[in-house]
Amino acid sequence: MNDIISKLNPFSSIPKHQIAQQIVNFGLIVATALMIWKGLMIFSGSESPIVVVLSGSMIPAFYRGDLLYLNMEDGPFRVGEIVVFKIEGKEIPIVHRILQIHEKEDGLYDIRTKGDNNNVDDVGLYSPGQRWLSRDHIIGRAKGFLPSVGMVTIVMHDYPQLKFFLVFVLAVFVLSTRE
Numbered sequence: 013m014n015d016i017i018s019k020l021n022p023f024s025s026i027p028k029h030q031i032a033q034q035i036v037n038f039g040l041i042v043a044t045a046l047m048i049w050k051g052l053m054i055f056s057g058s059e060s061p062i063v064v065v066l067s068g069s070m071i072p073a074f075y076r077g078d079l080l081y082l083n084m085e086d087g088p089f090r091v092g093e094i095v096v097f098k099i100e101g102k103e104i105p106i107v108h109r110i111l112q113i114h115e116k117e118d119g120l121y122d123i124r125t126k127g128d129n130n131n132v133d134d135v136g137l138y139s140p141g142q143r144w145l146s147r148d149h150i151i152g153r154a155k156g157f158l159p160s161v162g163m164v165t166i167v168m169h170d171y172p173q174l175k176f177f178l179v180f181v182l183a184v185f186v187l188s189t190r191e
Contacts, residue, residue, distance in 0.1 A: 038183065057084040058152035063096055064162030065107050069127030070094070073109075074154075077163035080107065082152025089113060089123060089147075094154040097125065100139050105151060108134055114144060122146060 052061040065078045073094065074080070082096055089095065089110055096105045108125040111133055115121045122144030126133040135143055168175040 056082055056152065058082045060096070060105065060151050063105055063107065063152075064165045066104065066166065067127075069129050070107055070109070071129040073128050074107065074157060075159065077160045077166055079158040079161040080154045081156040083155045084150070084152045089121070089150070089153075095123070095125065095150050096152045096154065097145055097149045098151055099137060099142075099149065106134070106137065107154065120146070123150070 049061075053059065055061070061082050063080050063082060065074045065076055065080065068076050080096065091110050091113055093110045094107065095110060096107050098105050106125075108127045108130075110123055111126040112124040113121050114124070123146075124133055124135070124144055138145070168178070
């Protein structure tokens with residue numbers, strides 16, 4: 013019985029040093045991905061340089077699953093510009109267009125947004141009592157997009173078991189590769 017199990021085990025014929033080497037390679041892949049993400053954060057000036065559109069509120073500009081590249085340059089915001097913002101107490105960023113800008117006496121400004129496919133502005137989405145967004149709420153300006161690329165993220169979020177299965181398959185593939 014043990015003979016059968018050892019024949020079915022794909023790792024039994026691989027030397028331990030080679031398994032260790034594959035684990036290190038897997039760690040390097042993860043570290044590289046993190047470095048690329050941090051590099052994008054520095055280059056874009058945004059805490060989240062890439063976001064996925066999660067709803068249909070921006071149709072026809074963006075559809076659910078579109079991947080957006082964000083940039084947070086210092087220039088003034090403009091009516092009609094598409095921004096991504098976070099509301100206090102809500103973890104999911106929102107992608108909407110600037111509808112109004114209200115400049116205050118101190119030179120700062122407040123922003124009101126609206127989804128292109130929505131009938132009303134976003135005041136109902138803001139925190140209770142909040143009527144405007146400040147620059148602190150904005151995490152980036154939409155500068156480019158890839159259609160439907162983010163659907164992978166949406167599917168993995170909707171079906172978490174698929175995410176764990178893919179990570180497991182990738183780990184087995186990396187560990188069992190003999191080169």
